[in-house]
Amino acid sequence: MSIYVAHRLFAAHDRALAADLAQRLAAKVGPEQVFLPFCDTDEEDLVAEVKGRRLFELDRERLRTLDAMVALLHGPSLDDGVCMEIGYAVACGVPVVVLSTDFQTYSLSETGPHLEFPDPLIQAVATRIVRVPRLGRPPTPEPPAASRFAAFRSRNLSQVDSALDAAVEALLDLPDGPEHQVSQSPFTSPSIYVEASPYGVWGDGLAETCRATGHTVTLPQRFNAPDPVAAALLDLTAACAATRLLADVSGPETPPGTALLIGAATARGVRTAAVHPRPTYTHAHGREPNWRNLMIQYATEAHLNTPEAVQAWLST
Known part of the structure; x- marks a missing residue:
């Protein structure tokens, strides 16, 4: 084990x-x-x-x-x-x-x-x-x-x-067998899961930018649902089924649910980018400066800090 x-x-x-x-x-x-x-x-x-x-x-x-x-x-x-x-x-x-x-x-x-x-x-x-x-x-x-x-x-x-x-x-005492078989069925049109941050500065702007470039946008449901735990599983499935995940990682740390979705999407091969307009850097002996926790920094393929950078990433 x-x-x-x-x-x-x-x-x-x-x-x-x-x-x-x-x-x-x-x-x-x-x-x-x-x-x-x-x-x-x-x-x-x-x-x-x-x-x-x-x-x-x-x-x-x-x-x-x-x-x-x-x-x-x-x-x-x-x-x-x-x-x-x-x-x-x-x-x-x-x-x-x-x-x-x-x-x-x-x-x-x-x-x-x-x-x-x-x-x-x-x-x-x-x-x-x-x-x-x-x-x-x-x-x-x-x-x-x-x-x-x-x-x-x-x-x-x-x-x-x-x-x-x-x-x-x-x-x-864990049961045998895998947990949480998350569906990965693709959408029929270009799709992107957009995860905003409560510390972010763009509000709904990320979703609007994605829609303007022709993407079908999925937004999290768990924060407003009567049953937030059930809705959270729907969010996980949606993020893993999307062609892209765009996550605002602003805050003292990346918000916990956002970090979890980044990990899940990375494991499933979903293209993932982090939006972080105002990074602070961490430094440790022998390590390059990191603009976010290194697990977040290297799980995401791009660090985007302007609307123009988001549009450029969406066009690739």
Whole structure:
């Protein structure tokens, strides 16, 4: 059973949490069956002409050979690289267990149905969701002279332990066979799925630009549907069936559902472009500057930052 641990890479505590999960999995299925990004791509010491692209290629190769994925997602700002990897895995029929210790739930309107994650796509595609939102119980009896801070730390660590153990159990209990057989029937005319960003500056302008060039446009349904989870699956199918995906990736990170659709479309061979008019760049040792998470940057074939660039891409 080959298992991929998808996690946020950029802070030590995130990497440590993922390593703890990988160690528990390795004890059950063998260390050679568990892939831990950053650790197993040797990121700190890897030397390549274009390091970010090479890291993307290594991860993509691994994503194509999985039996299962476990993804660590915490809080309202979900890592766009992890969400892209979830979409890629789902489009390949790989079951995905999502683990969260977030104590909040989310809704798309004040009275709408509560969701486990800010974008219903995550909930829609997950084979299992392991959610442990409450702190562990206070120690009984309380250790003598324990400070309230030490006790609070202990309760948080207990919560994490419970979550990791539950994720391992969920992975070992996954059903056999592929998940989410997404239709890929082409439309009868040139089609493009347009995914806007709530942080974007163009509003409906992207869709109008596509229609002006003769494309049939499909827009997401999940944000306004009475059943956002069911509508999210329709969005996934539509994005994978389109001839092109045009995604506005503006924001502090690529919006999570957008990142997931980019991953799924990339796995299915859909031509994908990212609209990002105001990029900020990230820098890491030995790596070229990236204008977005490298999984987003290299999954998309073009970075478009003006209406003219969008029109040029649509004409190719």
